[in-house]
Amino acid sequence: MSAMSDSGFEEELQSPSPCQQHVTRPWAESARDTPTHSDESCFITQSHKQQHFLTRDCLARQPQITAEARCKLVSWLLAVYKHFKLSFESCCLAVNIMDRFLVTTSVAADCFQLLGVTSLLIATKHVEVCSPRIKQLLSLCCDAFSREQLCNLECLILLRLNFRLAAPTLAFFLDYFISHELSRYAIRTKEKIPDEENKFRSWKAAEEQLFSMKRYKCLVGKVCELSLADYAFNKYPPSVIVLSAINLTKDLVRRQIKESSVKNTRLSEMLDFVSVADNNSQGLDDPTLIQQCTQELKLLVSLNQESVQDLMTL
Structure with a gap:
């Protein structure tokens, strides 16, 4: 009979090296294209549960x-x-x-x-x-x-902990909110279908926009990481921290675009649109609490400029 490894798997089943053993799912790549009805239901459930954790x-x-x-x-x-x-x-x-x-x-x-x-x-x-x-x-x-x-x-x-492990986390709300923003923007931009002559130019613009959006998601994730390590943010629910991180990131990106010599019109348009979407779709969190958390995150980011500087080139 084969022995069991310390991770609970049979030793005969040779596991890969640590770098190959796990599926890579960082927050920069985790957002799905279109939130479903089940996602909405899960979001509401997790929003109500987070106070208990x-x-x-x-x-x-x-x-x-x-x-x-x-x-x-x-x-x-x-x-x-x-x-x-x-x-x-x-x-x-x-x-x-x-x-x-x-x-x-x-x-x-x-x-x-x-x-x-x-x-x-x-x-x-x-x-x-x-x-x-x-x-x-x-x-x-x-x-x-x-x-x-x-x-x-x-x-x-x-x-x-009474085996209660299913806690709502920053990662869940980060995935949901980013997916929600991008899906709304995607629905809006689908109306602008390019003709054949402009197809190549459109693909190039889409590629540039995708690169910018990845940087945007990485920056939001990095702000969430910083808050995870700071004990002062334990008083905020995860959804409040994520919404505050998104708001702060948008301000940082807009300022970067404004100061940059190369204007990113598409990214600016997307940020303006999803800001309106936020006001219309998120009503479960206290706006005053989000504003307070955003201000504290702003201070936290200012104290950790080096860790976010490489993500600021959008």
């Missing part, structure tokens, strides 16, 4: 864990999820699992990294097709922890 004061009862320590650990987890080519959903869920566990249990400073990788393992088991192996995760911790410690902590986390 908030972790506003998860460090209030943690004598050894500070906001700075949490920021360093989440920043490290962001690097780990990219190393394994995991989805942004896994990373967001891992942080939510970690924060909710901190609400229930005091954690020693020297075990905080173990909590991070264990939360990531649980999240990937919930989201991904294949999870990283325990020995791979422990090697990233310089083998400071044992397999038994991680497995025991995994059981404890699941018990303390």
